[in-house]
Amino acid sequence: MAQTGTLFRMRRWSAALAAGAGLLALALLWSGAEAIGDHMQEDALQSAEERAGAIADAAGQFAARALAVARDTQALAGHWASQAGPDGAAMRSEVAGLLNELIRNAGGTIARVAVTDAAGRVQWSSAGEEGVGTSVAGQPWFQAHAAEGGASAGGVRVSQGLARAEGPLPDLVIPTSIRIPAPGGGFGGIIVVALEIRSLAKALAGLAHRPGEVAAILRAEGEVLVRSQDTESLLGRRLVTPRTLAALEDAPSTTLRSLNPLTGVEVMIAVRTVPGGKMLTLGSVELGPGLAAAARVRLWARIAALVAWAGMMALVAASFAILRARADRREFAAQQQGRAEIERLLAGLPAVVFLREVGPDGIARHVYRNGDGATVSGWPVEALPKGKPWAEFADPEADFDGLYQRTLAEGRAVLDWRMRQPDGSWAWMRTTARLLEKRPDGHGSVVGYIVNITAERAAEARAREASRLASLGEMGQGLAHELRQPLTAISLAVGVAVMAAKRGDMDRVLQRLDRILDQVKRGSAIIDYLRQFARGGEEADAVVPVNLAQALEGALTLAGGALAEAGVEVLVTLGPPPPVVLGHAVPIEQVLVNLLFNARDSLEALPPGTPRRVEVTAVVEDGIARLAITDTGGGIPPAVMGRVFEPFVTTKGPDRGAGLGLSICHGLMRSMGGGITAENTGAGARFTLSLPVAPDGMADGVATEAAA
Template sequence: MAQLLGQGQGRLPLPAWIAAALAVSALLIWLITGDAMLTLGYAVGLCALMAVGYAFSRMRPGSGEESFAQPDWSVTVAAIEQPDTAVAVTDRANRLVCANRLYGDWFGIAHAPPNLALDRLSLERLVRAAREAWRDGTASVDLLEREDGNGSWRAETERAGRGDDYLVWRFTALTLEDPVAHLAEWITGPFGALLSNAGIETAIVGTDGTIRAAGAGFATRATGDSAATLAGQEFVSQLRSDSRERIYFAREGQRGTPQMLIQVSLTDPDAARPARADEAPSLMLLVESGIGIGGGWEGVGQAAMPQLEALLGALPLGLAMTDRDGRFLFANEAFLRAAEIEREGLPSFPSDLVVREDKGALADAVRRFARGSAASADMAVRLRHQPDEPVSLGLAGVRGLGEAAVLLSLVDTTEEARLKRQVAQATKMQAVGQLAGGVAHDFNNVLTAIIGYCDLMLLRHTPGDSDYDDIQQIRANSNRAASLTRQLLAFSRQQTLRPEVLQLPDVVSEVSQLLKRLLGEKIVLKVHHDRDLGPVRADPQQLEQVIVNLAVNARDAMQARGDGTGKLTLATRRVTAGDVRKMGSDIIPVADYTVLVVQDTGGGIPAELMGKIFEPFFTTKEQGKGTGLGLSTVYGIVKQSGGFIFADNLADADGRPRGARFTIYLPVHGDAASHSASPAAEEPQATSEWSGGGRVLLVEDEDMVRAVAERALSRAGYSVTTAADGEEGLAAIAEGGEFDLVLSDVVMPGMDGPAMVRAIRKVRPNLPVLFMSGYAEEQLRSEIDLADMHFIAKPFSVQEIGDKVAQVLGAVHR
């Protein structure tokens, strides 16, 4: 029902006081003159003049009468009643004067434009339009949306009225276009008939496998009736396949022509969350095998090209067409995105998109599909913008489309290529880590022998002997080599850690003074900490090494820029599980983290080196100035602590590099009691008074390590029985040997240390075991899982192996 908000007013009758004034004036003339004829003439003339004026005013109302007149709004309401447009009239005070029925249904009559129930941005647009209309006469708004999202409109307004005192508002509803509905109209209309004449039958199939729309040709071949309604029927029920997996229409059987089925998922690439292929309807194309050139569409193909381009342009799959000479006729937006080119930059030939080595093969393939029988195939090519990542290019011969001869399909594999690179990098890092761990383990055996023999020689030489200094130098170099193997083990996540529950700012504070000395006077150190940081569980000494290594690399990068000045920033951040979820990372699990950010003002990391910086022995420094183990050690410590590390470059507003940033995510430690105690806590913290002596079974496959350990323990007063492998050690127990301790290597040929100990425990369940290995203690404990097990890391000195055996035996007899 139209809303009538104004009421018309009639003209006022001639006031009685005017008639009284005429009578009084005539009486005054008679009293003054005393002439009755003069008085009568005066009255008649004045009445005649008033009659003429009254008649004239009836014919052409004067301005004085207009001030009393009001418009008849019922006529206006009847004029603005429209079925698809909401119309409203407001005055200068933004009061609703009248509105039609649709306006009341959409917005109600409680509010007048621009004060409608819209979202904030739409209200601002509407207020701006009102100001423009009062100033310029007209204004428009392309998009208005309701606060609850249930409705969107376009608005136009213009100034109206004899005094320009009103605004007329017109609102039209906006509806979202359904691309699938447009496709359905195309394939069921003349365009679908053209495709059918060329031997291509079309249908749109929903996610449940039922037909939503089908071309007349499809209906004819499926049912024999071009007007048959197939909507809601199973698509697969209209087809059959033979033993050779050739597809036929079920009604025609093998009497008909084999069909090639092409499925195109109708996903929306611009949607906020593009649907997967199984969540969107599909366009099914059934192409007759063996269609020759001129298969019923020759001569009308050019007329159908605009419609074909519109169809291909609406599909999310990258598609392009070439003529018989291999020249591009058309490419949709998805194809251009996949090839990373602009529309105006589309080359003449497909071979111009690929690297030089693939040009000849692609040109021959396009020429073969353009002139041969209708067929389809895929070939691997390398695009110019990503020469290291082959992509799959589909080719299909097209017949009956005039100049169109080959259909090319290309999928945007940017995200897939990125994931492949990440997987390849992770695989490479894992393989290098295993190699580095194995090398370090074997090298530790050699270092154990060298350090052990140095210790034994030092027992026979005193300071002042000619050989004493040389032996000390050999031992010092061996310890330096041992530190390098520890860095390799850190990278491979196989070093021994002593984790504690700690606060990250405390570790930064401990190392800050050292950093100031390392950085020098020209580099400023800035430290920032967030509040409410969660505790982390890590080895504090190893975390200090992480910070020092990153700081030293940052210092070298800033000094390489010239004047050596710069700023190093250490910051700790609190990242909640909600923040991680918003990041949408495929690498970091959703949890609470305490983050350490190390940022410098150096020259940044070259993009081509970003994927190699964490590899061991990779360095950009001059020969002799870097081992290439700094960042690899950082990587291993962070990973072994359960964290994640990322590196990126920072740039200013002009795109110039302004430094590198390393971000380390360490998971927040929850209940300390829920985690296993650190290996250091499980070991006896103090030895009891052990007088020495005892029977030790020493099992070691490396002859030099076994010899050093035997001599060291023998000098300490132990009775040592040696075995070269696990079988010999088990045989020593089986032959009735009585031992107080088993000292064994972990990795040995044949029967390894843990397997031997499990067999010994069956007959000697309480026999203590001391394992020696170059691998991480945490890793061994998680893999071996034996009770009353102790550990000593290689390489060790003569003093360390003696003290460790005494500590274990003292704890057993305590």
């Protein structure tokens, strides 16, 4: 009886311990499933936010270009209005011809131009006699200009779009107007430039081409001017809440998660202020598909956790039954059967899970691995090593020891690495490791999983392309300055040549024509650099010789105007001779442009009178060329230095970038077999690019072309 009671108590305690272990396992499995679901949901929201922001930014470029064309047209129309009296008739005729040519060259952006007198009567219209003599005095935009005080009051006014023709203006246009001062002061009339809504809507539809996406241009008050869909039915409707407009008073952009007021569908909305404050742009992406996919992943993760827990509980129950029957053989068979079931479930996952015992030095001992290794790795199962990691297929640069050391120190670590494929190509893998247990002797148990992220890396390549296009937008003002100089020189040369031709001085005419040709070549060179930069390069192609002097010249051509406007002095020391490296010209230029813009942003924040200088130097050591870009902008904060090349790490404000630039630079340099490092100097920061030097024969050819 005593033995029976003792056995009963042992079974009761064993059952209690088993139940506790089962609950703990369920909690761990469920926590892991929830973590996976949360991660997928965060990725879906982040992707939607980036897409909505990209749509709004691109729509902002369309709106800014449309306003710029409208301002140019209004300036020319103002010149027409200033030529009053009989003596100005010929000049007005010439200006009218230029206005019509400007409208034709606007690509459909301008629908109509009209000039009125102080009473609101149309004096001239781009439609000819149509509309001349009609009155716009009753229009609210005319009355607003007339009520402004002073000869130079007001500015360009963007009014509500017209759904139907009114006065001299056709239907479906956006009236933009500016006040004409009278010769003796006061109000002399207005100039109206009507922007074509259909043309703008077609351009926006090309931006928001995916299902559930919307692009729109709004008035500063939040009312619809143009929309990628259903513009006519929504014209004038307010799509932005007062709360959002208030947020835009503090920052030029905002992003929010909300319900579409038209459909009731949950969307991610990005709103941007167009420079000048006259318009807003909106990008909207439906969250439904992304969140639904995240919910499905969460559901399957929960099911997998429950199935795994049920399998574990089945194994424990079978063990107790076997113990009670004292049938060791049946107990072993049941355990093997339960293990096989769990292995089968894990083998169907699109990932490889593993367990390692890790020492303080990061050296790991393989304990367990399972999952769909063939799908993840790209190798047949029989070709993969049994009971060992896949290090023999990995890129030699993959630092697995460092991964496990970081896991022991931080509790979690991630490593992206390349795995050679059967056809000799490379696939990208991501190993995510978590610390299960750390013992007092410094050893620990690490669990993790490996997934194939080759498709994700392709998406990162598209992000690099987006970064390059964003750089084009940032350098636009500087390039406009660079192109304005040759155009001004050409204009002056043409005037001098015309006067010389009237005098019969053909030598003078030929000199001016040579001057014009030189300036045309200068402008053509700037446009060629811009075209090559925008087109990008094939980073996956084999590396070729690149002259660093030419790459730096291209980067300075694109970014030099912005640096000059910021008062930054650039000092270059590359040779002689300048190094010739193995890489790709456009990615190297993209990296240099990014670093130069970063240096400019740091230097602009310095107090007035502080030296603003960027030095570019190059050295060659042991077959490696190192190009250093050093600024005097104060350096990188120590808290950021260790993570400066990670995505979304930035020291700028939220309106100056997403923190992807240096991460993309790091990826570009790695893709060319090089590297990039950052360090602080006495007065600022230094970024050093490292690339292998091209062999002598190849380098000589590139150097000869550069000299020519």
